[in-house]
Amino acid sequence: MTTRAESVRRRADTDDILVRAACPHDCPDTCALHVHVRDGRAVRVSGDPDHPTTRGALCTKVARYLERTYHPDRLTTPLRRCGPKGSGRFEPIGWDDAIDEIATRLGEIHRRRPESILPYSFAGTMGWVQREGMASRLFHRLGATRLERGICSSAGTAGLQYSMGAAVGMDVESFVDSRLIIIWGSNSITSNLHFWSIAQEAKRRGARLVAIDPLRSDTAARCDDHVPVRPGTDAALALAMGQVLIAEGLLDRDYIERYTVGFDAFAARAAEYPPERAARITGIDAGRIAELARAFASSRPAAIRLNYGMQRVRGGANAVRAIACLPALTGAWREAAGGFLLSSSDHVPADNNRLVRPDLMPGWPDRLPRIINMSAIGDALLAADPPIEAIVVYNSNPVAVAPDSNRVIAGFAREDLFTVVLEHFRTDTADDADILLPATTQLEHFDLHKSYGHRYLVANNPAIAPVGQSLPNSEIFRRIARAIGFEDEALAASDESIATDALRWDAPAVGGASLEDIRREGWIKLDVPAASYAQGGFPSPSGRFEFASERLAAQGLDPVPDWLPPHESPEMAPELAARYPLALISPPHRNFLNSTFVNIASLSRTEGEPFCDLNPADAAARRIADGARVRVYNDRGAVELVARVGERVQPGVVAARGIWWQKMSAGGRNVNATTSQALTDMGGGATFYDCLVEVDAIG
Numbered sequence: 026m027t028t029r030a031e032s033v034r035r036r037a038d039t040d041d042i043l044v045r046a047a048c049p050h051d052c053p054d055t056c057a058l059h060v061h062v063r064d065g066r067a068v069r070v071s072g073d074p075d076h077p078t079t080r081g082a083l084c085t086k087v088a089r090y091l092e093r094t095y096h097p098d099r100l101t102t103p104l105r106r107c108g109p110k111g112s113g114r115f116e117p118i119g120w121d122d123a124i125d126e127i128a129t130r131l132g133e134i135h136r137r138r139p140e141s142i143l144p145y146s147f148a149g150t151m152g153w154v155q156r157e158g159m160a161s162r163l164f165h166r167l168g169a170t171r172l173e174r175g176i177c178s179s180a181g182t183a184g185l186q187y188s189m190g191a192a193v194g195m196d197v198e199s200f201v202d203s204r205l206i207i208i209w210g211s212n213s214i215t216s217n218l219h220f221w222s223i224a225q226e227a228k229r230r231g232a233r234l235v236a237i238d239p240l241r242s243d244t245a246a247r248c249d250d251h252v253p254v255r256p257g258t259d260a261a262l263a264l265a266m267g268q269v270l271i272a273e274g275l276l277d278r279d280y281i282e283r284y285t286v287g288f289d290a291f292a293a294r295a296a297e298y299p300p301e302r303a304a305r306i307t308g309i310d311a312g313r314i315a316e317l318a319r320a321f322a323s324s325r326p327a328a329i330r331l332n333y334g335m336q337r338v339r340g341g342a343n344a345v346r347a348i349a350c351l352p353a354l355t356g357a358w359r360e361a362a363g364g365f366l367l368s369s370s371d372h373v374p375a376d377n378n379r380l381v382r383p384d385l386m387p388g389w390p391d392r393l394p395r396i397i398n399m400s401a402i403g404d405a406l407l408a409a410d411p412p413i414e415a416i417v418v419y420n421s422n423p424v425a426v427a428p429d430s431n432r433v434i435a436g437f438a439r440e441d442l443f444t445v446v447l448e449h450f451r452t453d454t455a456d457d458a459d460i461l462l463p464a465t466t467q468l469e470h471f472d473l474h475k476s477y478g479h480r481y482l483v484a485n486n487p488a489i490a491p492v493g494q495s496l497p498n499s500e501i502f503r504r505i506a507r508a509i510g511f512e513d514e515a516l517a518a519s520d521e522s523i524a525t526d527a528l529r530w531d532a533p534a535v536g537g538a539s540l541e542d543i544r545r546e547g548w549i550k551l552d553v554p555a556a557s558y559a560q561g562g563f564p565s566p567s568g569r570f571e572f573a574s575e576r577l578a579a580q581g582l583d584p585v586p587d588w589l590p591p592h593e594s595p596e597m598a599p600e601l602a603a604r605y606p607l608a609l610i611s612p613p614h615r616n617f618l619n620s621t622f623v624n625i626a627s628l629s630r631t632e633g634e635p636f637c638d639l640n641p642a643d644a645a646a647r648r649i650a651d652g653a654r655v656r657v658y659n660d661r662g663a664v665e666l667v668a669r670v671g672e673r674v675q676p677g678v679v680a681a682r683g684i685w686w687q688k689m690s691a692g693g694r695n696v697n698a699t700t701s702q703a704l705t706d707m708g709g710g711a712t713f714y715d716c717l718v719e720v721d722a723i724g
């Protein structure tokens with residue numbers, strides 16, 4: 026087991042033990058935490074004041090982490106269903122009985138038709154150990170169906186891979202010296218708080234902040250300018266900016282010639298998007314598009330902080346590619362505070378194969394089990410062939426967070442589906458479990474974290490003993506593997522061994538640090554140059570920024586980024602758009618993180634009731650008053666919300682917020698009753714913001 030000896034130190038001013046930890050949530054900030062422990066109980070969670078991006082501050086959610094950890098509703102013992110499926114009626118059982126029953130059921134399917142087992146997980150915890158380290162090893166060994174985990178960021182990741190070669194970008198700390206920061210598709214105050222602090226500091230030093238977002242979010246309202254682009258049209262905006270840069274000669278020709286490929290093909294594509302055309306597509310005035318392009322070229326350094334909201338549409342990967350072209354055109358990468366950042370994940374020398382061991386799959390590497398995309402879990406549970414007979418859910422709450430909820434709910438309601446859920450609480454998904462297992466929270470287990478928003482590795486040392494009988498995910502999967510009879514060493518590996526496997530420790534970026542060093546110090550910064558691409562050196566096949574991708578051409582795909590109208594748009598589905606004329610987006614509430622924290626009373630009280638923003642023109646046309654109860658619906662389903670009428674959205678746009686639990690929503694459905702299982706252009710991503718609806722007043 027994990028020793029805490031080297032990871033704790035006594036604070037001089039109190040008797041509290043201070044344990045160095047990491048925030049586990051799906052947030053680019055990956056804060057370094059201090060957990061204050063008194064007599065074996067955590068009494069406070071605070072931000073590490075010495076960590077250069079955390080700087081002692083946490084978001085409201087995690088500052089209240091103890092309300093989660095010691096919540097009276099915490100699951101503290103294994104449970105077995107004793108009522109009808111979905112009734113939420115359970116009886117306590119012992120760990121041995123629970124593990125035996127799971128091992129018996131999974132073992133039987135494994136011997137007969139292993140692809141009928143499906144793991145379902147995402148980023149409920151981001152740590153290498155408790156996320157997939159042991160879980161994926163077990164499911165690979167079982168020969169289970171592989172889950173394509175595209176619900177969040179995979180379109181953007183694909184866009185980066187076909188442009189830069191990997192998910193790499195600026196050092197977030199460098200933004201402090203930027204003169205122009207475009208915050209594109211991100212409500213940073215909600216989803217990237219510590220970047221917002223850096224942007225604020227840049228503003229104090231004279232930077233101009235511009236938000237590009239269909240919603241006048243808290244962040245957009247505090248920027249110098251807000252560009253309210255229509256959902257799903259970001260690529261057209263970026264291509265038009267590119268057209269202006271090229272037409273007006275606002276290029277860094279030397280950078281383009283030495284460090285990029287495919288410029289001529291990009292220039293031809295951009296020529297199809299003069300600002301006047303882009304204005305019709307995006308809803309942004311042509312003059313404003315041109316001004317933004319000129320500002321991006323003339324401000325030195327100029328930087329773009331992109332986030333994932335804008336890639337949750339049909340053309341998500343293309344949109345990321347189009348935006349990524351802008352700093353390559355202007356040579357913004359020459360300075361550390363110029364360029365762009367969507368993800369910094371691939372600056373980390375991770376060793377994913379050693380971590381999750383795909384070689385344990387029967388048939389590796391030639392005949393691999395089928396793949397099911399997690400965003401189409403509703404259809405998969407209802408119609409996959411061969412059928413899914415058992416699903417094991419961990420680090421996720423698909424009944425609430427997956428698109429097209431009515432299909433998902435129907436799928437999980439199958440009496441013949443054996444459902445195992447590892448959870449902290451009785452979520453919507455937990456209610457459908459046959460066996461419900463209590464998992465530890467971040468304060469109770471060990472982990473090691475990379476970040477997709479900064480360049481640090483952060484250790485999570487356990488601060489307290491597990492609450493009740495809860496166990497770490499890794500231990501639960503070890504026990505299941507042992508009970509099935511698997512004797513592979515990889516399935517018995519300790520948490521420390523899994524963490525060791527996660528990283529290439531001899532990589533220069535790690536700087537010779539060891540796991541013990543990181544645990545003791547709490548975090549280390551990766552040794553990656555600040556101005557990483559000042560002289561090219563992109564991790565693409567050509568070593569250059571790729572305006573045009575030969576790899577895409579080889580797949581028969583368009584090698585140059587383009588604007589792809591949303592699946593649900595007048596261009597792609599005119600009949601649908603006539604019936605459902607409003608474009609719905611559903612970005613996160615500030616005090617929730619996906620569906621986590623929704624049951625923390627102090628936080629849900631702050632958010633009030635589930636609502637949506639409507640423009641006054643759309644509200645008037647439907648006789649909807651501010652504060653009225655409305656039904657937001659399409660052919661897939663409906664959700665009841667309170668209308669907030671105002672200028673936060675443009676006409677034609679509705680902005681709900683995610684992600685309330687279904688059972689906490691009026692009518693028993695959250696906004697995902699309306700969202701679609703359709704996927705993005707590349708990367709198999711979800712298209713939550715590619716959704717047409719109508720809105721009616723209720724009553």
Ligand code: SF4
Pocket residue numbers: 048049050052053054055056083084085086087088218219618
């Ligand atoms: S959710 Fe994000 S901002 Fe909040 S503590 Fe975690 S990493 Fe930091």
